[in-house]
Amino acid sequence: MADVQTGDPAASTSGGRALRKGTPIRFESVSKAYGDTTVLHGIDLDIRPGEFIALLGPSGCGKTTMLRCLAGLEQLTGGSILVDGEDISPVPVNKRDMSVVFQAYSLFPHMTVAQNVGFGLEMRRVGKAERATRVAEALELVGLGHTADRYAHQLSGGQQQRVALARALVTRPRALLLDEPLSALDAKVRTRLRDEIKAIQVELGITTIFVTHDQEEALAVADRVAVMRDGVIEQLGTPEDLYNRPETPFVASFIGESNRMPGTLSDGKVSVAGATLPVLPAALRTFDPGDASVTREARNVTAFVRPEHLRLVRVESPATTPEGLPVTVVSSGFFGAHRRTVVRLDGGNLLTVQHGTSEQFVADERAVLQFRGDAVAVEAA
Amino acid sequence: MSETTPHAGRPRAKKLPSPAATVSGQAPAWLRRTIIWVIGGVFLVPLLAMLEFTLRQHGGGYGAEHWLALIDPENSRMYRNLLKGIGNSLLLAVITIAIVWVLFLPTIVLVHLQFPRLSRLFELLTVLPIAVPAIVLVVGLAPLYSVIVQLFGGDIWTLALAYGILVLPFAYRAIVSELQGMNALTLAEAARSLGASWLTVLVRIIVPGLRRGLTSATLITAAVVLGEFTVSSLLNRVTLQVALVEVSKSDPYAAVITSLLSLVTVFVLLFVFTSIRPKGSRSSRKKKKEVGSNG
Numbered sequence: 001m002a003d004v005q006t007g008d009p010a011a012s013t014s015g016g017r018a019l020r021k022g023t024p025i026r027f028e029s030v031s032k033a034y035g036d037t038t039v040l041h042g043i044d045l046d047i048r049p050g051e052f053i054a055l056l057g058p059s060g061c062g063k064t065t066m067l068r069c070l071a072g073l074e075q076l077t078g079g080s081i082l083v084d085g086e087d088i089s090p091v092p093v094n095k096r097d098m099s100v101v102f103q104a105y106s107l108f109p110h111m112t113v114a115q116n117v118g119f120g121l122e123m124r125r126v127g128k129a130e131r132a133t134r135v136a137e138a139l140e141l142v143g144l145g146h147t148a149d150r151y152a153h154q155l156s157g158g159q160q161q162r163v164a165l166a167r168a169l170v171t172r173p174r175a176l177l178l179d180e181p182l183s184a185l186d187a188k189v190r191t192r193l194r195d196e197i198k199a200i201q202v203e204l205g206i207t208t209i210f211v212t213h214d215q216e217e218a219l220a221v222a223d224r225v226a227v228m229r230d231g232v233i234e235q236l237g238t239p240e241d242l243y244n245r246p247e248t249p250f251v252a253s254f255i256g257e258s259n260r261m262p263g264t265l266s267d268g269k270v271s272v273a274g275a276t277l278p279v280l281p282a283a284l285r286t287f288d289p290g291d292a293s294v295t296r297e298a299r300n301v302t303a304f305v306r307p308e309h310l311r312l313v314r315v316e317s318p319a320t321t322p323e324g325l326p327v328t329v330v331s332s333g334f335f336g337a338h339r340r341t342v343v344r345l346d347g348g349n350l351l352t353v354q355h356g357t358s359e360q361f362v363a364d365e366r367a368v369l370q371f372r373g374d375a376v377a378v379e380a381a
Numbered sequence: 382m383s384e385t386t387p388h389a390g391r392p393r394a395k396k397l398p399s400p401a402a403t404v405s406g407q408a409p410a411w412l413r414r415t416i417i418w419v420i421g422g423v424f425l426v427p428l429l430a431m432l433e434f435t436l437r438q439h440g441g442g443y444g445a446e447h448w449l450a451l452i453d454p455e456n457s458r459m460y461r462n463l464l465k466g467i468g469n470s471l472l473l474a475v476i477t478i479a480i481v482w483v484l485f486l487p488t489i490v491l492v493h494l495q496f497p498r499l500s501r502l503f504e505l506l507t508v509l510p511i512a513v514p515a516i517v518l519v520v521g522l523a524p525l526y527s528v529i530v531q532l533f534g535g536d537i538w539t540l541a542l543a544y545g546i547l548v549l550p551f552a553y554r555a556i557v558s559e560l561q562g563m564n565a566l567t568l569a570e571a572a573r574s575l576g577a578s579w580l581t582v583l584v585r586i587i588v589p590g591l592r593r594g595l596t597s598a599t600l601i602t603a604a605v606v607l608g609e610f611t612v613s614s615l616l617n618r619v620t621l622q623v624a625l626v627e628v629s630k631s632d633p634y635a636a637v638i639t640s641l642l643s644l645v646t647v648f649v650l651l652f653v654f655t656s657i658r659p660k661g662s663r664s665s666r667k668k669k670k671e672v673g674s675n676g
Contacts (some may be wrong), residue, residue: 073570093573104564106571110589123576164571171575 022050022207023174025070029079032065039065041231042079050205052198054218057228058254063211066228067177070209072096083174094123099168103180105160107152113139113163114148120171138170139163141200158189165197169204176201178210182217194221215255219243227251247282249304249379258304259351262381266298270378272305273325273345278375287380300381307354309374312341314359315366324368327351329361343369424648431641435634447634460635466624467639469537473620474606476541478599481552484545486595489556490587494569507553510546515611518546526616540618547612548605552598559594560587596654604647 025047032040039062047053055063068074070081072093080087088096099120107116114135121131139145142162152160161181168176178197182190198221201208212218218225219239226236227250235242235251246252253260263272265287270279287299312329313322327343330350334357341353341361353369361367408416436443450456457464492499510518522543529539565587572586573579588595610622621643629636 071574073574093570094576094578096574097576098574100571100574102567102571104567106564106567108568108572108586108590109563110592119572119577120575123581167575177574 022048022205023084024049024082025175025207025209026082027066027070027079028082030066030069030076030081031078032062032069032074033077038077039231040069040077043231043233045226045233045236047207047209050207052201052208052210052221052223054210054212054222054225055228056212056215056218056225056254057234058213061228062231063213063228064179067100067179067209067211070175071098071100071177073100097171097174098177099171099173099175100177100179101161101164101168101181103183105152105157105164105184107155107160107163107167109152111151112148113144113150113152113155116152116163117167117170120167124171134170135166138166141169142166142196156189157185158193161185161193162196165200169200169206173206175207175209178208180211180213182212182214190217197221219255227254229254245280245282246304246377247280248286249283249302249377252283252304252377252379257307257352258377259307259310261303261305261349261351263301263303263378264298265301265378270301270303270376272303272371272376273369275371275373277303277305277371277373280375280377283377283379287378301378302381304377304379305351305371306374306376307340307352308338309372309376310351310353311370311372312343312353312355312359312361313368313370314361315368322368322370324370327367327369329363329365329367331363332361343367345369428641428644431637431644435638435641437634448638451635451638459632460628462619463624463628463635463639466619466621469619470607470621472537473541473544474603476538477544477548477606478602480541480545481548481598481602482595485549485552485598486556486588486591487583489553490560490565490583493557493560494566504553504557507550511550515547516615518543519612519615522612522616537618537620540613540616540620543612543616544606544609547609548602551601551605555597555601556591556594559591559597563590565590593655600647600651600654603650607643607647 025045027043027045030040030043030045031038039060043062043066055066057063065074069076072088072091076089080089082088083096083098107113108119111119114132117138118131118135121134126134135148136145139148142165144159144162144166147155147159147163152163155163161184164181181197182194185193194217197210201221210218210222219242222239224236224238225242227234227242229250235247237245237247242251242255246255252258261272263270263277265279268279268284269276271277312327313324315321315326326346328346330342330344332339332341337357338354339357339360341355343351343353345351351369433443435447436445438444438446451460489503492503513521526539526543529542533539568586568590569582572582577585607621609620610626613620614623614626621639625636625639628639
């Protein structure tokens with residue numbers, strides 16, 4: 001990491017591989033509109049040098065548009081993007097030094113793998129000898145050194161995306177932009193490549209922006225995740241923050257799984273099915289933006305209770321029924337490290353409970369549901 | 382041992398229907414062969430009839446006298462106009478192909494990649510040369526050509542401007558269908574993000590990907606120009622077809638020989654160009670086998 005390469009002050013080498021220090025990126029009030037339709041509403045986002053950040057959200061939330069604005073593939077309607085402190089808004093895409101890996105396989109079909117990977121270096125007028133060395137290094141990095149002479153159609157989907165990754169990295173760009181690069185792959189390959197991308201990013205220390213609609217993918221690889229909805233960032237935080245301390249009902253429902261249960265909010269606590277649970281401070285703030293009296297008055301809300309925040313207790317005999325909500329087991333599924341059991345409340349609502357694999361419930365079995373007491377997110381009913 | 386297990390030295394496996402025929406609903410091989418022969422016959426029979434006609438001797442029987450007469454220096458005056466027409470048509474074909482490559486191709490790519498909203502309008506415009514009858518087109522072109530003649534003179538090359546309009550529908554479709562199939566937008570964006578200029582994208586990424594479409598566009602252009610009569614005749618230019626009509630009045634054999642040669646030339650060119658496999662094409666079964674699973 002320490003050796004600095006001549007002619008490229010931002011680059012260094014490690015284990016024979018050339019690296020580039022991460023670059024800070026700042027979105028300042030970035031907005032983008034297509035005619036009357038605004039898809040980005042004044043986005044502010046600071047990305048730290050070398051950070052792996054995921055833009056996560058449902059289709060149409062503006063995450064890909066944001067990435068394309070950064071890449072220069074879309075022009076901003078307002079605001080600016082600073083890379084290393086420099087406003088890159090007027091810089092054309094081919095001068096931005098940002099490499100993009102697209103969802104669709106984007107290898108040039110008439111070029112070999114080596115020619116594909118070397119294309120960016122050719123555009124930068126890197127000499128033949130150095131180009132060959134760097135192409136070989138990049139292909140080794142993604143584990144495809146043996147495919148240099150093949151064409152794109154001779155590779156599988158996963159291999160093609162690895163080559164696209166090598167092609168993006170070989171130029172030592174200021175940032176690596178990944179636009180749902182795993183979406184077209186099957187589940188097993190997707191997981192493997194996801195982990196490989198993370199490992200390479202950690203090794204190279206390159207600032208990486210990863211667009212995905214798959215929350216598992218985002219939580220697994222990103223240092224921080226920006227959850228987006230309707231052109232705004234709903235919450236920016238670490239995967240743990242988003243999961244355990246969602247700041248909005250949308251984040252609470254979008255990240256992980258939640259049971260939506262009707263309740264009553266008063267005095268900063270929510271009463272759900274006979275249990276009184278603490279409310280996440282951020283969720284409380286949406287009801288109480290400075291005026292505590294708002295939350296003193298009881299009001300109907302929907303509480304988001306995680307399946308792992310519930311406990312299911314078997315009813316051994318009617319005489320010794322434990323405290324809690326009586327439920328009937330509907331089904332139970334095995335998920336390797338845990339089981340998920342769906343139960344029906346006596347009122348008719350279905351809830352999901354996550355518990356250890358040592359406990360097993362069968363359909364139609366009577367049980368009692370208890371709350372573990374964790375803080376929950378709430379939204380106005 | 383299973384009857385269907387293919388293995389050397391063992392009883393020959395019973396031939397199963399090809400998966401393509403059963404799975405994808407593709408027509409069986411015998412039907413495909415029949416269709417090819419019927420279509421081939423439709424093309425071949427007139428060509429053979431033409432050949433037979435040109436080989437008929439004046440004194441009866443078959444020989445090459447009409448073919449030899451065509452290249453006989455003594456007849457050069459008689460066929461001067463025909464040779465001029467051939468030369469003019471070849472020149473016009475080259476210029477019109479250049480118009481397709483230099484003007485139409487970048488415009489079509491630009492519209493496809495940068496201004497997709499204009500595609501429908503552009504498509505509509507390209508249909509006009511087909512929708513407007515040739516005679517009407519010439520009536521419209523005639524006053525335009527009086528201006529062109531004043532500006533550039535009456536050289537034959539000016540006819541290529543009108544031919545450019547005539548070939549536009551065919552060239553446009555050949556190029557656009559290939560452009561849509563190659564995912565050009567993503568490839569162009571990938572190349573741009575790697576540092577390529579628009580010109581580099583066009584020359585290094587788009588054109589190699591459009592090889593088949595451009596080949597088709599080029600051949601169609603050549604065929605249209607070599608076969609065009611109405612516009613050149615009404616604008617008083619000597620082209621192959623105009624000369625053929627003239628020659629056929631005095632020597633039908635020479636006209637048929639020239640027609641036959643031009644048709645065969647186009648067929649041969651078509652066959653040669655479509656037989657060349659571009660680098661990285663998916664044609665080879667062997668290559669296909671190398672592709673593994675998604676991983």
